[in-house]
Amino acid sequence: MRKFIVGIMAAALLGLLLAGCSSEPQKEAPKAETSKATEQAAEQATPEAKPEGAETKVGFIYVSPIGDAGWSYAHDLGRKAVEAMDGVTTSYVEAVPEGPDAERVITNMARKGYKVIFTTSFGYMDPTIKVAKEFPDTVFMHCSGFKKSANVGNYFGRMYQARYLSGIVAGAMTKTKKLGYVAAFPIPEVIRGINAFTLGVQSVAPDAEVRVVWSKTWYDPATEKEAAKSLLDVGCDVIAQHQDSPGPQEAAQEKGVYSVGYDTDMSAFAPKSHLTAPIWNWGPFYTHVVKSVMDGSWKSESVWPGMEEGIVDLAPYGPMVPQDVRDKVEDARRKIVSGQFKVFAGPVKDQKGEVKVPEGAVAGDEQLLGMTWFVEGVIGSTE
Amino acid sequence: MLRVVKRQEPLKGGTPLIVVGALALSLGISMLLLAAQGKPAPRGLFLLWDGAFAHVHSLEDTVLKAIPLYLCSLGVAVAFRMQVWNIGAEGQFALGAIGATWAALHFPDLPAPLLLPLMFACAGVAGGVWALVPALLRLRLRVNEIISTLMLNYIGILLLDYLVYGPWKDPTSFGFPLTREFSPAAQIGRMIGRIHWGILLCAAVGLALAVFLKRTRTGFEIMAGGAGARAARYAHMPYGFLVGLVMVLCGVASGWAGSLEVSATLGRLQPSIMAGYGYTAIVVAWLARLRITHIAFYAFLLAGFRVGVENLQLELQVPHAFGGIMEGLILLSVLAGQFFQNYRFRRAEG
Amino acid sequence: MLELALPILAATVQSGTPILYATLGEMLTERSGVLNLGVEGMMIIGALAAFVVTGATGSPWLGFLAAGAAGALLGALHALACLVFQGNQVVSGLALTIFGVGLADFLGTPFIGTTVPGFDKLSVPLLSALPVFGDIFFRQDALVYVSYVMPLVFWLTMRRTSLGLAVDAAGEHPAAASAAGLDPVALRWFGVVGGGFLVGLGGAYLSLAYTHLWTSGMTAGRGWIAVALVIFAFWRPGRAVFGAYLFGGIMAFQLRLQAMGADLPSSLLLMLPYGLTVFVLAASSARGGGVGAPRGLGVNIEPQE
Structure with a gap:
C-alpha cells in the first residue's frame, strides 16, 4: 500500500515538473522559428558566408535572475531589442556572482565568439578589464563602473534625472512634509538617487525631509514592504523606493498614501497610490552600441546618457497627479533635456550642512559616481 | 510486492557503479525536462560535459571552483564524524576572508614569504575562533550547535558587509563596497595554467587530515567519537576537547578557503565572495559519506556541474533555475542510489 | 510611546507568522524523528502554489490549501529518499532546498509582475476594540488568526491524542x-508530509497575505530561520510562538529604528535578530530549561528482515 502511495506521489511530482516545462515551448517556439528563418535568409543572401560568420553574437551577463522583475529584467528587455535586429543573435547568463565566477563566465562568452559582451553590474568591472586583455577583438561594455581600456567601454544612465522629476511629483503631493525612501544597499547609485529625489522634493517643498531605511535586500518583498510600513509609522505620507519588488507600493496603498515606483511602471500593484516611477529603457542604447560595433564605428569611451537619449524616463502619471504638477515636471524635464538645468548644481550641502557643491558650480561625473553622502534634508545613515 | 532486504555485505566495488547509475538516472530525467521545453536534450548533455570537463580551460575552471569547496568540505566532514552538526562553514569562510584581509591591509609592505603565512595565520585564527564559539556554547551552556552555527553564519556575513561598506572601504572605489586591492605580495600567483598555488594547500590539508584521522590516537577517537560522550569515557581525551578540536579544524579549513578566495582569485575583499560554499560543503561531505579520501571527487564533480550548467544557459538559454533543479535531482538520486550498496529489493512471497 | 510601540508589536505578529507556520511544520517532522533541511524549498514552492492557484481560481483559501499540498508533495519526496531509500536526511533536505528553490524560480517566471487578490486586513468584531491587545492581535488578516489556533491544535494533538503520542x-x-504494535515508518511519513503541509502554508502567507506578489527567492532565508527556531523552541509549540515573534519583532524593530533616524550602520542593526536568538537560547539553556532533541532524530529506521 505504501509503495503505491509513493509511486503516485513521485508520478504527480514528475507530472508537475513536466507540465511546468511544457508551458515554455509555446513561448520559445516562435522565437526559435524566427531565428531559424533569419539564419536561412542570411544563408541565401550570402551563399559563401557561413551562418555563424554572418550573425553577430551579443552576450549579456546579469547579476540576478531575470525573475527579479527589476534591474536584470530591465536589461533583458534591452537585450530583446537587440535580438530583434537583423543579423544579430543574443544570449545571456543570469545570476552570476560578482566574484571569480564572473571572470569565468565572461571568458567563456568571449571564447565562444561573442562579438559584443555587456556586463551589467558594478562588480564585473575588474573581471571585465582582466578578460578583455586576452580577447582584443571582442568589444566589452561594462555598466555602472569607471574603468575602460582599448576594447572596454563603460556606460550608465543618468537615472538621477528621472529621480529628481519623481521627487517634484512627490514633494507636491506630500502633506506631512515627511517622505519615506526604502533603499536596497548603500552604494553610490542608490545614494545618488536618494539625493536627486530629495532635491526634487525640496524644489517644491523646501522644508520637507526624506527618511531612508535600508532593507539590505534587492528582492525580498515582505521585508521591503515592512520597511515601507516602518516609514509610514513615523508619519511619512509618500513612499519612494530603490528596490526591485513592488512591496513598498502595496504598503502605501494599504495605508492610503502615495508612492513612487522604480525600474518599471508599477502602477498595476498600487493603482490608487502609484504617482509615477523613474524607469529604465536600455533598448535604444543597446541597439545603438551593437550597430556601431557592426559598422566599425565603435570607440572605447565612457558614456553616461540621460533623459535626452530616452535611457531613463518617468512612467505615466497616476490620475491623482494634478495638471499644475505635471506642468511643473514637464518644465523641469525640458530644462534637463536641453542641458539648461543640472540636478546637482550648487549650492548643495550634506547632512551636516557642509557645502559639497559650491554656488555656481555643478557636480562633475566623478563626484556623482562616487557619491557617499546624503544631501541636507535626508534623515538616515549612509552605511 | 517487493521487500527491502539488507545485504550481508556492502555491494563489492559498488560505489562507482552506483554513482554512475544515479548520475545517468538524474541526467536522464533532466534531459526529459529539457526536451519538454523544446530544447535539444542530447546537445544539452554534451554542453554540460563540454563546459565542465572537456577542455583544459574548462577543467581549470572546475578545479578553481572546487578548491574552496574542497577545503570547506574537509572541515565539515571531520566535525560530522564526531556528530558535531556544524553547519557554520559559511560563516567561518567569511571570517577567514576577513582575517586574511586584515593582515593584507595592515601590512601591505611585508614581503610575500612573511605576509602570506601571516594572512593564513590570521585567517585560521579568525575562522577557528568563529568555530570555537559554538563549541564552547555547546559544552558550557548546552546550546545546540546547529542553531548557533547557523546564526553565526548570518552574523559573520553581516560583519563582512559592515567592514567593506564601512571602515575597510577603498577610498578610490567610488563608494562601492570593496577593499583596496591587495599588494602583489599578498596575492597568491598561478602554478599551472590558471590554477593557483592554493591547490597545494588543499593537497597538504587533505593529506594531513587523512593521516591524522587514520594514524593518530586522537584521530582515531574522533572517528570513533561519533558514538558520543558515552564512548568517549573510555578515551584518553576528554570529549569536550575533541568537540572543540573538530570545530576548530573545520574553522581553520573553511577560513583558509576564504583566504584563498580573497588572496588568489580576487585580490581584495568584497561581499560577493560569499557564494554559498559553506552550505554546498555539507552536501559534498555527506555524498562522500564523510570519508576524507572521497571528498575531492565529489567536490570536483559538484564544481564541474555548476560550471557546466553555465554553458547550458549560454548556448540553449535555459534559465539559471534549471541548474538548481538538475542539481537537486542529481543529489537525490545519488543519495537514493547509495541505498543499493547496502540493501536490495527482494520479491516477497505472498 | 504607545503610538510607536503598537505598530511595532502589530508588525511583530505579522512578520512572525510565516516563520511560525514553518517552524511548527518542521517541528512536527522532527518530532516524528526526521530532520528536514528542505524547509526553504518547501516554503517557496508553497508560496508559488498559493499564488498560482489563487490567480487561477480567484479563491485565496484554495490557494492557501494548494500551498500546503505543494509543501506536502515536496515533503513526500524527502520521505521517499529517507524512509524508503534510507538516504541521509541532511543531504536529502539540502537537495530539497536546492531543488525547490530552483523549481519555484523556473515555474514562477510567467507570474512575475502580476498580482492576485489574497488576504486583506480583517478586524475581529469586539476583540479588535480591546485596548492594546485589539490593536496588536485582532486587526490582522485571516491567516494570522489561523496561526493563533495552530500551536494550540498542535499541542493538543501531540499531547492528548494517540496519534500525537x-x-x-x-x-x-x-x-x-514498533514493538508496541505501531508502524514507525508510517508515522514518519505522516510527520514529514504533514510537516511539509504546514511549511507550505507559511509560504502562502508570504505571497497571499504579507504581500500579494510573487518573485523568485521571496522566502529570503525564512525557511532556515524556521529550522533554527525548532531547536530554539526545544521542540515545543509554545516556545515556537515565542521564538517566531521574537525574531519577527526584532526585524520589525530594527527597520523602525532606522526609520526614526538612528545613525547606526544597517549591517550592525541587522545582526540583532541573529545574535539575540543565540543569546536567549543560551540563557534559557543555562538555566536548565533546555530539552534535547527527539532521540531518534536524524536516524533512519533500518528495514526489518
Whole structure:
C-alpha cells in the first residue's frame, strides 16, 4: 500500500515538473522559428558566408535572475531589442556572482565568439578589464563602473534625472512634509538617487525631509514592504523606493498614501497610490552600441546618457497627479533635456550642512559616481 | 510486492557503479525536462560535459571552483564524524576572508614569504575562533550547535558587509563596497595554467587530515567519537576537547578557503565572495559519506556541474533555475542510489 | 510611546507568522524523528502554489490549501529518499532546498509582475476594540488568526491524542514503538508530509497575505530561520510562538529604528535578530530549561528482515 502511495506521489511530482516545462515551448517556439528563418535568409543572401560568420553574437551577463522583475529584467528587455535586429543573435547568463565566477563566465562568452559582451553590474568591472586583455577583438561594455581600456567601454544612465522629476511629483503631493525612501544597499547609485529625489522634493517643498531605511535586500518583498510600513509609522505620507519588488507600493496603498515606483511602471500593484516611477529603457542604447560595433564605428569611451537619449524616463502619471504638477515636471524635464538645468548644481550641502557643491558650480561625473553622502534634508545613515 | 532486504555485505566495488547509475538516472530525467521545453536534450548533455570537463580551460575552471569547496568540505566532514552538526562553514569562510584581509591591509609592505603565512595565520585564527564559539556554547551552556552555527553564519556575513561598506572601504572605489586591492605580495600567483598555488594547500590539508584521522590516537577517537560522550569515557581525551578540536579544524579549513578566495582569485575583499560554499560543503561531505579520501571527487564533480550548467544557459538559454533543479535531482538520486550498496529489493512471497 | 510601540508589536505578529507556520511544520517532522533541511524549498514552492492557484481560481483559501499540498508533495519526496531509500536526511533536505528553490524560480517566471487578490486586513468584531491587545492581535488578516489556533491544535494533538503520542514514539524510540504494535515508518511519513503541509502554508502567507506578489527567492532565508527556531523552541509549540515573534519583532524593530533616524550602520542593526536568538537560547539553556532533541532524530529506521 505504501509503495503505491509513493509511486503516485513521485508520478504527480514528475507530472508537475513536466507540465511546468511544457508551458515554455509555446513561448520559445516562435522565437526559435524566427531565428531559424533569419539564419536561412542570411544563408541565401550570402551563399559563401557561413551562418555563424554572418550573425553577430551579443552576450549579456546579469547579476540576478531575470525573475527579479527589476534591474536584470530591465536589461533583458534591452537585450530583446537587440535580438530583434537583423543579423544579430543574443544570449545571456543570469545570476552570476560578482566574484571569480564572473571572470569565468565572461571568458567563456568571449571564447565562444561573442562579438559584443555587456556586463551589467558594478562588480564585473575588474573581471571585465582582466578578460578583455586576452580577447582584443571582442568589444566589452561594462555598466555602472569607471574603468575602460582599448576594447572596454563603460556606460550608465543618468537615472538621477528621472529621480529628481519623481521627487517634484512627490514633494507636491506630500502633506506631512515627511517622505519615506526604502533603499536596497548603500552604494553610490542608490545614494545618488536618494539625493536627486530629495532635491526634487525640496524644489517644491523646501522644508520637507526624506527618511531612508535600508532593507539590505534587492528582492525580498515582505521585508521591503515592512520597511515601507516602518516609514509610514513615523508619519511619512509618500513612499519612494530603490528596490526591485513592488512591496513598498502595496504598503502605501494599504495605508492610503502615495508612492513612487522604480525600474518599471508599477502602477498595476498600487493603482490608487502609484504617482509615477523613474524607469529604465536600455533598448535604444543597446541597439545603438551593437550597430556601431557592426559598422566599425565603435570607440572605447565612457558614456553616461540621460533623459535626452530616452535611457531613463518617468512612467505615466497616476490620475491623482494634478495638471499644475505635471506642468511643473514637464518644465523641469525640458530644462534637463536641453542641458539648461543640472540636478546637482550648487549650492548643495550634506547632512551636516557642509557645502559639497559650491554656488555656481555643478557636480562633475566623478563626484556623482562616487557619491557617499546624503544631501541636507535626508534623515538616515549612509552605511 | 517487493521487500527491502539488507545485504550481508556492502555491494563489492559498488560505489562507482552506483554513482554512475544515479548520475545517468538524474541526467536522464533532466534531459526529459529539457526536451519538454523544446530544447535539444542530447546537445544539452554534451554542453554540460563540454563546459565542465572537456577542455583544459574548462577543467581549470572546475578545479578553481572546487578548491574552496574542497577545503570547506574537509572541515565539515571531520566535525560530522564526531556528530558535531556544524553547519557554520559559511560563516567561518567569511571570517577567514576577513582575517586574511586584515593582515593584507595592515601590512601591505611585508614581503610575500612573511605576509602570506601571516594572512593564513590570521585567517585560521579568525575562522577557528568563529568555530570555537559554538563549541564552547555547546559544552558550557548546552546550546545546540546547529542553531548557533547557523546564526553565526548570518552574523559573520553581516560583519563582512559592515567592514567593506564601512571602515575597510577603498577610498578610490567610488563608494562601492570593496577593499583596496591587495599588494602583489599578498596575492597568491598561478602554478599551472590558471590554477593557483592554493591547490597545494588543499593537497597538504587533505593529506594531513587523512593521516591524522587514520594514524593518530586522537584521530582515531574522533572517528570513533561519533558514538558520543558515552564512548568517549573510555578515551584518553576528554570529549569536550575533541568537540572543540573538530570545530576548530573545520574553522581553520573553511577560513583558509576564504583566504584563498580573497588572496588568489580576487585580490581584495568584497561581499560577493560569499557564494554559498559553506552550505554546498555539507552536501559534498555527506555524498562522500564523510570519508576524507572521497571528498575531492565529489567536490570536483559538484564544481564541474555548476560550471557546466553555465554553458547550458549560454548556448540553449535555459534559465539559471534549471541548474538548481538538475542539481537537486542529481543529489537525490545519488543519495537514493547509495541505498543499493547496502540493501536490495527482494520479491516477497505472498 | 504607545503610538510607536503598537505598530511595532502589530508588525511583530505579522512578520512572525510565516516563520511560525514553518517552524511548527518542521517541528512536527522532527518530532516524528526526521530532520528536514528542505524547509526553504518547501516554503517557496508553497508560496508559488498559493499564488498560482489563487490567480487561477480567484479563491485565496484554495490557494492557501494548494500551498500546503505543494509543501506536502515536496515533503513526500524527502520521505521517499529517507524512509524508503534510507538516504541521509541532511543531504536529502539540502537537495530539497536546492531543488525547490530552483523549481519555484523556473515555474514562477510567467507570474512575475502580476498580482492576485489574497488576504486583506480583517478586524475581529469586539476583540479588535480591546485596548492594546485589539490593536496588536485582532486587526490582522485571516491567516494570522489561523496561526493563533495552530500551536494550540498542535499541542493538543501531540499531547492528548494517540496519534500525537505515536508520532512522538516514532521520533523517540522507533524500535520500541514498533514493538508496541505501531508502524514507525508510517508515522514518519505522516510527520514529514504533514510537516511539509504546514511549511507550505507559511509560504502562502508570504505571497497571499504579507504581500500579494510573487518573485523568485521571496522566502529570503525564512525557511532556515524556521529550522533554527525548532531547536530554539526545544521542540515545543509554545516556545515556537515565542521564538517566531521574537525574531519577527526584532526585524520589525530594527527597520523602525532606522526609520526614526538612528545613525547606526544597517549591517550592525541587522545582526540583532541573529545574535539575540543565540543569546536567549543560551540563557534559557543555562538555566536548565533546555530539552534535547527527539532521540531518534536524524536516524533512519533500518528495514526489518
